[in-house]
Amino acid sequence: MIPFDHTWPYDIVRGDVYVSDCPFCDASNVLVPLKPSEMPDIRDGKKKLLVFPCCHGRVTVLNVDGDYLLTDKKLR
Template identity: 60%
Template sequence: MIPFAHTWPYDRIGQDVYVQSCPFCQAANVLLKLKAKDLAELREGVKKLLVFPCCRNKLTLVDADQDYLLADRPLRRNS
């Protein structure tokens, strides 16, 4: 089972990948340095280092689906 705390929602507009807010600094509408081919590689099992351009925090992405990115560590607090 995938832990929900390790996921973060994303949106695609064309080839660009955005998050509505940064999980670290809460900056709005952050354009990520990911493209559609990167998402496909994540689904195939290739891990990717992601550096958020707003605050330079880093995390390793281990998977992605149509709505969420899956990281190797928690991105949200358990409620």
């Protein structure tokens, strides 16, 4: 079972990936340096270091689905 506290919701808007709130500094509508074209590679097992541009908080994305990023850290 996937631990829900290690997930964070995201949205894709016009080819960019956004999170509604940063899990570290609570900034709103953060554009994250992740492209929708990278999603299939992450689903297939490739890990991706994600650095939030608002506060430089870091997580490693382990998996994605249509709504959530699964990370290596507890975010909730």
